[in-house]
Amino acid sequence: MSGLYAYLTSEAPASRGQARLAQAYRRWLALKANPLALAGLAIVVMLLLVAAFAPLIATHDPLAQNLDGRLLPPSAKNWFGTDALGRDIFSRIVHGTRVTLVIVLLVVISVGPIGLLIGTVAGYFGGWTDRVLMRITDIFLAFPRLVLALAFVAVLGPGIENACIAIALTAWPPYARVARAETLVVRNSDYIAAVRLQGASNARIVLKHIMPVCIPSLIVRTTLDMAGIILTAAGLGFLGLGAQPPLPEWGAMIANGREYIFDQWWVATFPGLAICLVALGFNLLGDGLRDVLDAR
Amino acid sequence: MADRRAFSLARSFGREITTVVVTFLGLLAVTFFIARVMPVDPVLAVVGDRAPADVYERARLELGLDKPLLVQFWIYLQKVFSGDFGKSVLTSNPVLVDIKRVFPATLELATLGTLIGITLGIPLGVLAATRQGRWPDHVARFIGLFGYSVPIFWLGLMGLLLFYAKLGWVSGPGRIGVSYQDFIEPITGVLLIDCALNGDWDAFRNAASHLILPSACLGLFSTAYISRMTRSFMIQELQQQYITTARVKGMSEARVIWRHGLRNAMVPLLTVIALSYANLLEGSVLTETVFAWPGLGRYITNSLLSADMNAVLGGTIVVGAIFVGINLLTDLMGRLLDPRAR
Numbered sequence: 001m002s003g004l005y006a007y008l009t010s011e012a013p014a015s016r017g018q019a020r021l022a023q024a025y026r027r028w029l030a031l032k033a034n035p036l037a038l039a040g041l042a043i044v045v046m047l048l049l050v051a052a053f054a055p056l057i058a059t060h061d062p063l064a065q066n067l068d069g070r071l072l073p074p075s076a077k078n079w080f081g082t083d084a085l086g087r088d089i090f091s092r093i094v095h096g097t098r099v100t101l102v103i104v105l106l107v108v109i110s111v112g113p114i115g116l117l118i119g120t121v122a123g124y125f126g127g128w129t130d131r132v133l134m135r136i137t138d139i140f141l142a143f144p145r146l147v148l149a150l151a152f153v154a155v156l157g158p159g160i161e162n163a164c165i166a167i168a169l170t171a172w173p174p175y176a177r178v179a180r181a182e183t184l185v186v187r188n189s190d191y192i193a194a195v196r197l198q199g200a201s202n203a204r205i206v207l208k209h210i211m212p213v214c215i216p217s218l219i220v221r222t223t224l225d226m227a228g229i230i231l232t233a234a235g236l237g238f239l240g241l242g243a244q245p246p247l248p249e250w251g252a253m254i255a256n257g258r259e260y261i262f263d264q265w266w267v268a269t270f271p272g273l274a275i276c277l278v279a280l281g282f283n284l285l286g287d288g289l290r291d292v293l294d295a296r
Numbered sequence: 297m298a299d300r301r302a303f304s305l306a307r308s309f310g311r312e313i314t315t316v317v318v319t320f321l322g323l324l325a326v327t328f329f330i331a332r333v334m335p336v337d338p339v340l341a342v343v344g345d346r347a348p349a350d351v352y353e354r355a356r357l358e359l360g361l362d363k364p365l366l367v368q369f370w371i372y373l374q375k376v377f378s379g380d381f382g383k384s385v386l387t388s389n390p391v392l393v394d395i396k397r398v399f400p401a402t403l404e405l406a407t408l409g410t411l412i413g414i415t416l417g418i419p420l421g422v423l424a425a426t427r428q429g430r431w432p433d434h435v436a437r438f439i440g441l442f443g444y445s446v447p448i449f450w451l452g453l454m455g456l457l458l459f460y461a462k463l464g465w466v467s468g469p470g471r472i473g474v475s476y477q478d479f480i481e482p483i484t485g486v487l488l489i490d491c492a493l494n495g496d497w498d499a500f501r502n503a504a505s506h507l508i509l510p511s512a513c514l515g516l517f518s519t520a521y522i523s524r525m526t527r528s529f530m531i532q533e534l535q536q537q538y539i540t541t542a543r544v545k546g547m548s549e550a551r552v553i554w555r556h557g558l559r560n561a562m563v564p565l566l567t568v569i570a571l572s573y574a575n576l577l578e579g580s581v582l583t584e585t586v587f588a589w590p591g592l593g594r595y596i597t598n599s600l601l602s603a604d605m606n607a608v609l610g611g612t613i614v615v616g617a618i619f620v621g622i623n624l625l626t627d628l629m630g631r632l633l634d635p636r637a638r
Contacts, residue, residue, distance in 0.1 A: 138315075139322030142620050143612075144578035147596065148326075151612045154600050155330050231447050235582050238449050239597055254450055258586075261453050262461045269457075272450030279445035 030292045037288020043281025051097040060088035062095040062248045071264045081266040083256055089266065092248035093274045099160070099249045100278060103233045103242075106164040107171060108222055114168070115175020116218060120210050122176070123183025124202070134180070141173040146232060153241045160249070163242040167232050171225065178221050182214040216293040224286035227279035234275050250275050309628065316624045321373075323616045327609045328372050332365075381610030386602050391610035394595060399614075400485030401471060402591030405583070406576040408511035413518020413572055418558075418565070420519070421526020425534065426553055436523045443520020448579055452513050452586035459509060467505040469588035476502050510587040514579055518572045525568040529561040536560075563634045570626040574619050 013019035031037050050057060059079070066086035074081045080089035122133040140148075152166035186192060187210070195209050236242035237251025245252065250271040257268025347355070356362060360371050375381075381391035424436035459465045467473065471487055476499040483490050488507065491500035533539065534557050542552045581593035588594070592611055599607035 135318060135322065139319050139326065142319050142323060142623065143326070143616050144574070144619055146578050146581055147612050147615050150581070150596060150600055151327070151330055151608060154603070154605065154608050227445055231445075234447050235449065238447070238582065239585065240601065251447070251449075254447070254453065258453060261457055265457055268450070268453050272447060272454070275447050275450065276445050279447075280441060283441055283444050 027292045031288050034288045034291065036284050040281045040284025040288060043277060044285055047097055047278055047281065050094055051101050054095050054098055058091035058094040060091040062087065062092045063246050071260060074266055080270040083267050084260065089270055092253060093271055096248040096250045099243055099247055100230060103160065103164055104226055104229055107168050107229050110168040111172045111175055112218060112222060115172045116179050116211055116214060119176040119179025120183045120206050120214060123180040124187055124206050124210060137173045137176045145170045146235060149232060149236065153236065158241045158244060160243040163233060163236045167229060171229065175218060175221060178217050179214045182217055183210050186210060186213050220286060220290045220293050223282055223289050226282035230275065230279050312624060312627055316620055320617065320620055324373060324376060327613055328369055331605060331609055376613065382606035384599065384607040385604045386599055386607060391607050394607065395592065395610060395614055398590055398592050398595045401589060402577060402580050402593060404486045404488065405511050405514060405580055405589060405591060406573060408507060409514030409518050409576045410569065410573045412511060412515025413522045414569060417519040417522030418526050421523040422530055422553065422558060424523065424527040425530035436527060440520045440524045443517050448513055448517065449582040449586045452510065452583055455509050455513060466509045467502065471506055471590060472499065472503045510583050510589055513583055514576045517579060518576060521572050522568060526565060529564050530557055533557045533561045563630060566629055567626045570622050574622045577615060577618060
């Protein structure tokens with residue numbers, strides 16, 4: 001153990017790998033010192049575990065209807081009660097973690113690269129490229145996010161993939177802004193000039209030497225944005241434009257519980273609590289990561 | 297000297313306005329594109345799907361669908377700028393007439409929400425900044441986290457459950473009780489003002505009891521945002537030297553904070569408040585659905601659910617235009633108020 005500790009805290013790392021591990025370790029120590037960030041991390045890890053082991057954790061089949069047991073209040077058998085079709089709400093929430101994760105992943109893997117590419121290209125080349133790309137970014141930024149997502153869903157049709165595309169189309173501009181700002185900081189620095197003197201192409205400079213610099217702030221931005229993505233997706237689901245039934249999507253579950261809110265409060269309450277918890281987790285973790293990664 | 301400053305100010309205004317025009321044109325291009333890639337055939341929407349070929353062809357020519365795309369975009373621009381967003385299929389009114397009718401309701405909601413956000417958020421943010429790490433700071437942080445993590449439509453439902461169904465403190469969904477509905481003569485469209493102008497205080501109270509819950513929901517989000525930003529602006533200002541000077545002069549701490557610090561923090565805060573206002577216009581889409589509030593947000597979602605594209609795109613353009621307008625306004629205001637930004 002002490003060997004590993006010495007390896008990680010060595011003042012003179014012997015290899016690139018060791019230096020990277022040491023930096024990761026230092027960041028972990030900084031993150032560990034922040035209890036709120038740790039709580040956020042715990043929630044996110046819990047989300048991942050629940051999603052991974054959903055069939056084992058769920059007490060019922062999330063899709064199995066039981067019309068004799070409709071709208072039952074929370075009990076030892078149905079922990080969070082049952083919905084209008086007699087489906088177990090606890091099991092649906094547990095399986096809903098998968099839907100939420102799929103949405104978040106789909107959005108993140110499409111938004112990150114788009115924003116990174118547009119931002120770094122605009123920042124690196126400058127001039128007209130920059131002006132045109134930033135104008136386009138501003139146009140998308142000028143649109144209210146949810147309303148634009150609604151308009152896109154109207155074209156694409158409702159459904160979970162289309163909801164993701166719509167959210168991604170509206171979510172990339174801030175990422176491009178962040179990546180551009182980071183690029184502007186480093187584009188005139190000596191190491192870029194050195195790489196260029198060695199004959200590296202523009203593509204190589206952007207891909208290999210500028211993009212990696214932008215990644216930490218993009219990770220922070222992504223984590224802070226996760227809650228927003230989850231809330232937007234839930235909003236689309238609530239309006240009936242996101243995940244379609246019978247998928248156990250939390251927003252849609254709240255919409256189902258809406259007409260029973262006054263008499264069977266549990267139908268809408270528990271999925272909402274799940275959304276709050278997960279969004280809170282990402283927000284806490286994002287705040288913590290910002291302090292650790294965004295030293296500038 | 298004064299001439300040159302006026303000239304440079306005018307030039308930066310000019311540049312700002314060009315930016316806004318380009319942004320707005322881009323916004324229209326996006327909606328035009330959305331309308332073009334719609335899987336719904338716009339000709340069939342006009343003539344019905346059993347029209348003979350010659351009727352179909354004539355309608356197609358009338359809609360200008362045979363012309364090049366750029367020409368079509370030009371025609372579209374002309375229509376939009378003359379206020380013609382087409383007819384709503386759902387209400388069979390021109391979309392602009394519909395929007396004029398529903399917009400005051402949204403305005404009422406967002407305005408009250410922002411007012412709540414300002415009156416709670418700014419003092420909270422200032423207290424959090426001056427008492428860092430103590431309880432006002434924790435309260436501000438908690439409200440901030442809560443506001444950023446709660447789905448607004450769920451919060452609205454919970455509010456209805458608690459304050460309407462269980463406690464009976466406020467009225468339920470809708471804008472005003474049925475018994476008052478037809479007796480208020482619309483003057484401004486903003487119901488509270490109309491009631492007051494009509495001198496009907498009974499209706500005023502009823503409308504207010506409908507309004508308070510949805511605007512409190514929006515107000516929470518506004519408070520979360522405004523208090524967070526106030527805190528960070530104030531922390532920045534309180535580190536400045538003029539604050540030290542003021543303290544050295546023996547000024548009371550309250551005066552230093554509220555008159556000197558906050559006054560300077562207000563300039564960036566105005567931008568934040570305007571952005572929060574714009575965000576509430578958007579947040580009203582979900583809130584209005586929950587509270588059956590007959591505003592622009594519900595108009596857009598209802599139209600969307602019945603595939604009424606003219607109405608959806610018209611609403612989108614109006615909301616987008618308001619966004620652009622608010623951004624422009626705050627930019628100009630910031631420049632006028634802060635000589636350093638000129």
